[in-house]
Amino acid sequence: MTIRTLLVDDETVALRGLHQRLLRETDITIVGQCEDGASAIAAINELQPDLVFLDIQMPGLGGFDVIAAVGLEQMPPVIFVTAFDQFALRAFDVHAIDYVLKPIDGARFQQALSWARQTLQQPGERLKERIAAALDDLGLAPRRWARRLAIKSVGRVVLIEVRDIDRIEAAGNYAEICIGAKRHLLRETLASLEGRLDPAGFARISRAAIVNIERVRELQTMFSGDFVVLLKDGSQVAGSRRYRETLDRLLN
Amino acid sequence: MTASKRRIAMVFGAWTLVGGLLATQAWVSYAMRGEPIAWGRALAIWLAWAWLWALLTPVALQLVERYPLERPRLARAAIAHLLAGAALATLDIALFAVLAPRVGSLNVGPDWWATFSRLLGTTFLLNLPVYGLVVGVAQALRLVRAARERERRALQLEAQLAEARLLALRAQLQPHFLFNALNTVQVLMREDVDVADRILVLLSQLLRRALESCATQELELREEIDFLEAYLAIEKTRFDSRLSYRIAVDPQLQGARVPSLILQPLVENAVRHGLAGQTSPGRIDIAAKRIGDMLELTVQDNGPGMDRAAHEGIGLSNTRARLRLLYGSQHSFELRAAGEGGLLAALVIPLRAMEGA
DSSP states (O other): OOEEEEEEOSOHHHHHHHHHHHHTOTTEEEEEEESSHHHHHHHHHHHOOSEEEEESOOSSSOHHHHHHHHOGGGOOOEEEEESOOHHHHHHHHHTTOOEEESSOOHHHHHHHHHHHHHHHHSOSSHHHHHHHHHHHHTTOOOOSSOSEEEEEETTEEEEEEGGGOOEEEEETTEEEEEETTEEEEESSOHHHHHHHSOTTTEEEEETTEEEEGGGEEEEEEOTTSOEEEEETTSOEEEEOGGGHHHHHHHHO | OOHHHHHHHHHHHHHHHHHHHHHHHHHHHHHHTTOOOOHHHHHHHHHHHHHHHHHHHHHHHHHHHHSOSOTTSHHHHHHHHHHHHHHHHHHHHHHHHHHHHHHTOSSOOSSHHHHHHHHHHHHHHHHHHHHHHHHHHHHHHHHHHHHHHHHHHHHHHHHHHHHHHHHHHHHHSOHHHHHHHHHHHHHHHHHOHHHHHHHHHHHHHHHHHHHHOOTTOEEEHHHHHHHHHHHHHHHHHHHGGGEEEEEEEOGGGTTBEEETTSSHHHHHHHHHHHHHOSSSOEEEEEEEEEETTEEEEEEEEOSOOTTHHHHHHHHTHHHHHHHHHHHTTSOEEEEEEOTTSSEEEEEEEEOOBOTTO
C-alpha cells in the first residue's frame, strides 16, 4: 500500500527537510507540498491525500485553521509538525495525537510514521474524535463540517465562507459554486462536496444540485413528484423526487 | 474600629497623658513651694486644659494638611501657622476661662472676662508653642508617610522594571524562531554545509546579543542593525524568495543610542505578516533617519493591512513599557496603515550619541 502524503509547512527549507526524510520510506508517495494554509485546504480537497504533515504555526491560516476549513469529517490522518507550541503539545499528548518537533528527531519521526501507518490500516472515527477532543481542549471549537472552501485559480487560492453559498451545481467533474451573481469552479464532485457540508445547512436536491437551506424561499411541486426550489435571490433550481425526502425533512 | 475613630482615640489618649504629666508636675512643684494642693484638683485643671487642646487638635491637623511646612511655600505656611496658633491659643484660653471656676483653677477672677484677661496675660505665650508642638508632630508624621509612599513607589517601579526585562528577553527572540532556525540548520547541513555553517554562526550572534541585553540597556544603532541583519538573513534562508528586505540607515546615525533590540519584535511581526500575503513575496523596509533632534526608526511590511494597527498594538505593550521607562513622554510610537496596504511601525526617540562615540 502506498500512502499518498501531503506536506504543509510555511518554510521552504522545512518542506525540503520532510521531503528528505520521507524519500527513504518506500511506502510514502509525496503528492503535494504547500507553503500556506489556503493552498493546503485546496490541496486536501483536490488530492484527497491519505496522510498530511501539517505545520501548526503558519502566517495567515495556521494548521488548526486548515482543519477547521476542511472539516474533521473530510480531514485525512494528520501528523502535526511544530517548532514550539507548549499548549498544543500538551493537548496532543493527552489525546494521543501524532506530532513531531522541529528540529526533527529521527527516531521520533519513525515512531510517528508507524503510528500513522497503523491508523491508516484500521480506519475509523477514533482519530477524528481524538483530534476533536484536543481542539476542544485548546479552546478551538472542533468542526465536523467545512467552514470554508478553498478555490484554486491561476496563481492564487480564494477562500469562501460556506455560509455565503447560495447553491452548488454540478458541471462535469467540477462543482460550480454560486454566491449571488458570482461563480466559482471547484474541482470536486458534488458527492464529495456533499460529504463535507453540514447536512443541517445544505441539502442535495438532485444529482446535479445542492442548495443552502437558509436561502430557500419557496417550493413548487409538480405532478411527477419532481419540484422546483425558488431561492431568495430569485433563482430556480430543479429538484428530483428522489431527493424530495431530504429537503422535506430539513424544511420542517 | 475605623481609622478616623482610632485617630480620635489616639489624639485624646496623647493629650490625657500630657495633662496627667503636667498635673503631677504642678502638684509636685506646689508641694515643694509649701503650698500643697490635692493631686485630684491639679489633675482636673490640667485635664480640662489638655482636653480643650485635644478638641482643637483636629483643626491644627487640618491646617497642616492645608499649609504644610514644606518648600516651595514655606514662608506662607509659617505665617499662616503663626496666625492660626495665636487664634487657637486665644480660643483655648477663652474656653478654659469658662471651665476654670468649675475645676477649681487658682487663677480665677470674679467673672469670665476677668478670668480670661488674667489667663491671657499669664499663659498666652505658653499656649502658643503648644500649637507649634502639635503642628510639629503632625508635620513629622506627614514626612514619615511621604517617605513610606516614596519607598512603595520605588518598589513598584523596580518590579515593573524586572518584569519588563523578562518580557523584553522573550520578545526579542521567540522560542518558535529559535527552534525553526535550528531546524533550518538540520536540513541545510545535509544539503550545503557552508550555508548551514553560516546560519549557525548567525544564530549564535543573535543568541549572544539577546542573552546580553536587558530592558533598559541602550546600544548603538549600528549594533541594533547588525542584529536585525542576522535575524533577517536567517529568515531569508528559511523562506527563500518569499522574503526580501532593505535596510536604509543614514551613515551619520550609526552611533546613535537606541534601546537594545527594540526593533526586533516589530521586524518579527513584519516578517510574519509579509509572508501571510499569498500573491506577492514579503517585503520588509527598515529605515532610520534624523528629524531635528529626534531619531525616527521605521519598519514597514507589505502584508495584509486590515485591522492590524489596533490588534498588534496589544502585542507590543512591552515595547511601549520599555520606551516609557527609558524616555518618559519624550518619545512616540505608532502603528499605521502603510501606503501599499501593509503596516508601518514608526518610533521616534531623542537623538543621542553613545558616550565616547
